[in-house]
Amino acid sequence: MAILQSALQVILTILGIILFWALLMALLSPLESLGWWAGWFGDKSEDDEIKLDRLGSQTLPPGKHHFIVFLTGIGGVRQEVHIPEERRFLDRLAERMPEAVIVDDIFPYSVTNRALTGNRIFSWFWRIALRSQDERKPLGKLINIRNVFQVLVASDHRYGPMYDRGSAEIVIKGLLRHGYVIGSGVPVYVIGYSGGGQIAVGSAAYVSARIKAPVRILSLAGVFCADPGIPKIDRIYHIHGRIDAVERLGRRIFPGRWPIMRHSTWNRALADGQATIIDMGDMIHNGPGSYLDPDSMVDDTHSYLDKTVETMAIIVTGEGEELPVPKIED
Numbered sequence: 001m002a003i004l005q006s007a008l009q010v011i012l013t014i015l016g017i018i019l020f021w022a023l024l025m026a027l028l029s030p031l032e033s034l035g036w037w038a039g040w041f042g043d044k045s046e047d048d049e050i051k052l053d054r055l056g057s058q059t060l061p062p063g064k065h066h067f068i069v070f071l072t073g074i075g076g077v078r079q080e081v082h083i084p085e086e087r088r089f090l091d092r093l094a095e096r097m098p099e100a101v102i103v104d105d106i107f108p109y110s111v112t113n114r115a116l117t118g119n120r121i122f123s124w125f126w127r128i129a130l131r132s133q134d135e136r137k138p139l140g141k142l143i144n145i146r147n148v149f150q151v152l153v154a155s156d157h158r159y160g161p162m163y164d165r166g167s168a169e170i171v172i173k174g175l176l177r178h179g180y181v182i183g184s185g186v187p188v189y190v191i192g193y194s195g196g197g198q199i200a201v202g203s204a205a206y207v208s209a210r211i212k213a214p215v216r217i218l219s220l221a222g223v224f225c226a227d228p229g230i231p232k233i234d235r236i237y238h239i240h241g242r243i244d245a246v247e248r249l250g251r252r253i254f255p256g257r258w259p260i261m262r263h264s265t266w267n268r269a270l271a272d273g274q275a276t277i278i279d280m281g282d283m284i285h286n287g288p289g290s291y292l293d294p295d296s297m298v299d300d301t302h303s304y305l306d307k308t309v310e311t312m313a314i315i316v317t318g319e320g321e322e323l324p325v326p327k328i329e330d
Contacts, residue, residue, distance in 0.1 A: 033111050033153055033163045060186065061179040066100040066316050068093070068189045069171055071108040071196030073286070074147040077130050078115030079105045085292040086193070092309045097317060103174040108192075108199040109150040111166025113173075116143065151195040154202050155225040155254065164229065167199050168206035175211065187214040187234065189316055194246065194285065197222015201236070205229035218312055221247040221285055226256020226266035236275040237315050239308070241283025241291065278311060280304075 070090060072081055081087050081104050090104050107113050116126035126143070133140025154163040175188065188211065192200030197219040206229075208215040214234035221240050230236070240247045251257045256264035262271075269275035280291065283304055289296050294305040302310075313319075 033159050033166060058179070058181050060181055060184060061101060064099060064101045064179070065186070066097065066189065067103065067175060067178070067180055067186060068097075068100050068191060068316065069103040069106065069174060069200075071106060071190065071192045071199050073194035073196060074109070074144045074151070075133065076107060076109065076147065077117055077126060077133075077143055079107045079113060085286070085290070088294065089292045089305060089309065092305065093312065096309050096313050100316065101178050101180070103171075103178050105177070106170055106174045108167060108170075108196050109147040111163055111170070113170040116146070147195055151198045151223060154198050155227070157228075160202060160227070163199075164202035165206055167203035168210065171203055171207050172210050180211070182210070183212050185213050187216055189216050189218055191218045191220055191312070192222045192224070193220045195223050197250075198224040198227075200224075201227045201233070202229060205232035208232065208234070216315075218315060220291060220308070220312075223247065223250030224257075225254040226261070226264040228265060230265040230269050230275075233269075233274070236269060237278060238275065239278045239280055239291070239311060241280045241285075243282055244285045246285035280307065280311070 070081065070086075072083070072086060075083055081090060090102055094100070094102050107115055110116075114120060117123050117130060120126070129139055129142050131140075132138070133143055150163075153159045154167070171190070176182075180186070180188070188207065190200040190204060190207075192198070197217075200217050200219065200222065201224045204215040204217055209232075216234050217236040219236060219238040219240075221244050222238060223246065255261055257266050258264075259267065261267055266275065270277070281298075282289070283293075284290050286292070290304065291308045292305055294303045296304045298304060298307050
């Protein structure tokens with residue numbers, strides 16, 4: 001009985017910690033965006049800030065014809081992609097498209113591109129949460145919860161414009177770090193995975209205006225609202241699986257994504273052919289059976305990961321082999 005009581009006490013303590021931090025994150029979630037907008041946060045030093053007016057003499061990297069920006073899912077904690085499935089996907093994408101520059105050092109759940117484990121007041125806590133995430137312990141879910149709140153901030157009509165401008169700034173700086181030339185006219189493709197879909201959609205119009213080139217969105221199971229900036233995006237490709245519960249929830253929580261809202265920016269984009277929905281068959285959001293799973297098979301020779309990589313390569317390059325979609329069992 002004493003052992004059972006001790007175990008119950010530990011469980012209640014953990015749940016209490018999670019609930020406390022969830023409430024704290026909900027209250028503080030808009031603070032970073034507001035602080036960045038007010039000039040309180042963010043590194044504005046001359047040495048670290050990339051000046052756009054210094055790029056006139058630069059040329060694109062030799063042999064590179066495409067620029068792809070990757071915005072990680074809600075499990076991300078820092079600029080470097082640390083989730084093994086995402087890292088494998090990006091490596092395969094780079095192998096499939098050697099002519100592409102892949103920008104993979106952006107943390108989309110911070111308008112200052114600061115890692116949760118970086119220079120923050122609660123960085124000590126996020127380091128503990130990251131270890132818990134790696135060990136698949138419940139405390140690691142707080143990272144997902146925190147980043148979900150940032151997605152909600154980005155989709156909010158009050159805070160969204162501030163968040164979008166901050167996100168656009170870090171995307172542009174990421175492109176410049178990797179050799180993009182302002183005014184070159186080279187289209188930029190932004191992959192928004194899961195919650196990264198909202199950051200991609202919200203920031204795209206600002207990025208396009210600054211780089212003077214089209215921005216095209218590859219929403220990989222993206223969760224996003226009917227953002228006001230959608231009409232200014234060149235193209236949106238929404239890639240989703242039929243049994244992806246997270247992506248389906250994303251469509252339901254934002255009324256502008258409902259089919260009955262015919263005049264929303266999203267539904268107008270669908271009607272005008274600006275947005276395209278790509279059905280990936282029986283894929284779920286993450287883990288085994290997901291878009292990034294190398295073990296679940298579409299056919300005898302192609303995995304789900306193969307199909308996701310090939311689908312994106314076809315969109316970006318216009319060339320490739322369209323792999324078959326898994327059949328739905330009645």
